[in-house]
Amino acid sequence: MKLSELVDVLHVKEWLDPTDVEITGIETDSREVKPGDLFIALRGFTVDGHEYVDKAVEKGAAAILVETPVQASIPIIQVPDTRRAMAFLANRFYQYPSQQLKLIGITGTNGKTTTSHLIEQILKSTGRETGIIGTIGVKIKDKEIPVRNTTPDVVELQKSLRLMVDEGADYTVMEVSSHALHMGRTRGAHYHIAVFTNLTQDHLDYHQTMEKYREAKGLLFSQLGNQYTNKQKENQVAVLNSDDEASDYFATITAAQVITYGIKKEADVRAKNIEHRVDGVSFELETFQGNVPISLPLFGTFNVYNSLAAVAVALVEGIPLLQIKKSLENLEGVDGRFESVQAGQAYTVLVDYAHTPDSLQNVLTTAKSFAKGKVICVVGCGGDRDRGKRPLMAGIATAYSDFTVITSDNPRTEDPEAIIADMMEGVSGQETTNYTKIVDRKSAIEHALKQAKPGDVVLIAGKGHETYQEINGVRYPFDDRKIAYEAIKGEQHEA
Ligand SMILES: CC(=O)N[C@H]1[C@@H](OP(=O)(O)OP(=O)(O)OC[C@H]2O[C@@H](n3ccc(=O)[nH]c3=O)[C@H](O)[C@@H]2O)O[C@H](CO)[C@@H](O)[C@@H]1O[C@H](C)C(=O)N[C@@H](C)C(=O)N[C@H](CCC(=O)O)C(=O)O
Ligand SMILES: Nc1ncnc2c1ncn2[C@@H]1O[C@H](COP(=O)(O)OP(=O)(O)OP(=O)(O)O)[C@@H](O)[C@H]1O
Numbered sequence: 258m259k260l261s262e263l264v265d266v267l268h269v270k271e272w273l274d275p276t277d278v279e280i281t282g283i284e285t286d287s288r289e290v291k292p293g294d295l296f297i298a299l300r301g302f303t304v305d306g307h308e309y310v311d312k313a314v315e316k317g318a319a320a321i322l323v324e325t326p327v328q329a330s331i332p333i334i335q336v337p338d339t340r341r342a343m344a345f346l347a348n349r350f351y352q353y354p355s356q357q358l359k360l361i362g363i364t365g366t367n368g369k370t371t372t373s374h375l376i377e378q379i380l381k382s383t384g385r386e387t388g389i390i391g392t393i394g395v396k397i398k399d400k401e402i403p404v405r406n407t408t409p410d411v412v413e414l415q416k417s418l419r420l421m422v423d424e425g426a427d428y429t430v431m432e433v434s435s436h437a438l439h440m441g442r443t444r445g446a447h448y449h450i451a452v453f454t455n456l457t458q459d460h461l462d463y464h465q466t467m468e469k470y471r472e473a474k475g476l477l478f479s480q481l482g483n484q485y486t487n488k489q490k491e492n493q494v495a496v497l498n499s500d501d502e503a504s505d506y507f508a509t510i511t512a513a514q515v516i517t518y519g520i521k522k523e524a525d526v527r528a529k530n531i532e533h534r535v536d537g538v539s540f541e542l543e544t545f546q547g548n549v550p551i552s553l554p555l556f557g558t559f560n561v562y563n564s565l566a567a568v569a570v571a572l573v574e575g576i577p578l579l580q581i582k583k584s585l586e587n588l589e590g591v592d593g594r595f596e597s598v599q600a601g602q603a604y605t606v607l608v609d610y611a612h613t614p615d616s617l618q619n620v621l622t623t624a625k626s627f628a629k630g631k632v633i634c635v636v637g638c639g640g641d642r643d644r645g646k647r648p649l650m651a652g653i654a655t656a657y658s659d660f661t662v663i664t665s666d667n668p669r670t671e672d673p674e675a676i677i678a679d680m681m682e683g684v685s686g687q688e689t690t691n692y693t694k695i696v697d698r699k700s701a702i703e704h705a706l707k708q709a710k711p712g713d714v715v716l717i718a719g720k721g722h723e724t725y726q727e728i729n730g731v732r733y734p735f736d737d738r739k740i741a742y743e744a745i746k747g748e749q750h751e752a
């Protein structure tokens with residue numbers, strides 16, 4: 258695409274040396290620039306992309322988009338706000354892919370990845386081609402792109418959506434994080450359905466207050482549904498959790514139709530008579546299309562919520578209730594979510610991605626409900642993230658399990674001992690016999706497994722599907738599932 262064609266979408270711009278050039282890509286990281294790219298200089302939290310203009314030119318950038326004047330031998334376009342301009346350029350460059358498929362966005366503190374995979378599985382079971390964008394990656398058919406963020410930046414996002422369209426996706430299910438909404442990573446994305454899971458404490462390092470955190474999530478709903486059409490199927494829908502009070506706020510700020518789901522309060526899609534069983538959870542599903550009993554092969558009330566959100570989406574898409582039931586009853590678990598490690602041991606080992614107070618309380622309550630013996634929990638908290646959740650998570654771990662091993666998660670740039678000290682503020686005053694502290698996560702897992710007796714449940718929380726541990730900015734290979742498996746095999750060998 259010609260630079261002139263691309264930047265035509267921007268009203269305010271200053272084009273220094275208006276030579277037209279061919280643009281073959283858009284890049285915001287000088288290290289990744291390829292010949293022909295438009296390099297966009299962004300002011301980040303750590304550095305200023307304007308400092309890397311020379312590097313981008315060296316690597317063959319065809320043009321540069323900046324906010325403040327720079328010197329360069331290639332065309333320079335100056336705009337008041339490169340981050341805002343980038344959204345328009347990326348949408349245009351990739352030809353507005355979100356308008357060429359049905360985009361389902363999911364936001365909420367917990368349950369985004371799980372719910373998006375449940376929706377993906379239901380849609381796929383009816384032959385609808387579906388792609389996914391989220392914490393575990395970008396995936397369509399056999400094509401996968403690894404991701405660093407749950408919701409990619411606007412250029413990567415539009416590129417991923419283009420891939421979805423080119424691969425023939427009818428749908429893309431996307432996790433929409435509050436950071437992404439606040440930073441404008443999803444600007445221009447045209448949603449068909451927006452789903453809210455729940456709102457509890459997390460990310461206050463970034464948003465400061467729960468109110469601001471809720472406002473950021475609200476952007477998904479305030480951007481939804483203001484263009485009504487006379488084709489009912491094209492009108493946008495907000496799917497809200499009636500048991501979470503933030504839903505009232507989202508309902509007031511969206512122009513879309515609202516469909517609610519829930520357990521405790523009245524809702525359009527509701528679960529009643531929930532029974533927790535050894536092989537999952539069963540309930541009566543009541544919907545505006547009729548009622549049907551469901552046996553879900555997943556555990557915990559929180560997964561009932563996730564499945565209700567997925568049911569609401571499937572009903573909006575016109576999938577018959579009995580087909581939805583069949584899909585739900587044949588669901589496959591999600592990578593690193595309540596995933597069991599089986600190495601022939603006489604106790605249960607679960608690896609889970611609970612890294613917030615609410616999710617930890619949910620999984621521990623669920624583990625307790627079926628444990629024949631004790632519940633042993635291994636838990637840490639991430640560095641460079643919400644410090645306020647550290648004491649809460651340690652408090653919940655020690656209160657809801659019989660024995661806790663307090664350890665490290667991803668310390669990132671923080672001192673692991675200092676993170677553990679923050680956690681300990683939540684356990685002071687309790688007897689010291691129901692927990693221990695082991696900084697090294699591998700040793701912590703091994704210690705927890707050594708304590709386990711037949712019938713016990715060992716819950717290894719926080720890192721789920723992650724295959725690395727980030728210490729001092731370096732990512733080392735680390736997989737809770739492999740470490741647990743090898744530790745159990747090692748013990749069996751010794752015995
Ligand atoms: C706080 C935050 O969100 N930071 C994001 C941000 O990084 P940053 O602002 O620090 O970037 P920077 O390093 O200052 O760089 C500024 C610019 O200079 C460029 N640069 C930099 C160096 C260089 O040599 N050349 C160069 O061109 C960079 O490419 C960038 O364009 O921009 C990066 C590129 O898009 C993101 O990967 C990065 O996410 C980091 C990894 C992160 O941890 N983000 C978390 C907080 C996050 O976004 N989480 C959410 C939610 C998760 C959840 O819900 O639980 C998510 O969606 O993942
Ligand atoms: N609906 C829910 N309510 C509360 N906790 C949940 C819910 N669903 C899942 N969980 C718990 O939260 C953990 C993370 O779930 P999931 O990965 O689906 O959430 P997420 O919102 O995608 O998280 P992230 O913000 O890291 O992307 C799970 O491993 C489980 O412990």
Ligand SMILES: N[C@H](CCC[C@H](N)C(=O)O)C(=O)O
Pocket residue numbers: 407612638639640642666667719720723
């Ligand atoms: N998307 C979450 C992931 C947290 C995962 C946990 N293992 C940690 O490192 O804190 C975040 O960026 O806050």
Ligand SMILES: [Mg+2]
Pocket residue numbers: 369370371391392393407432
């Ligand atoms: Mg996720």
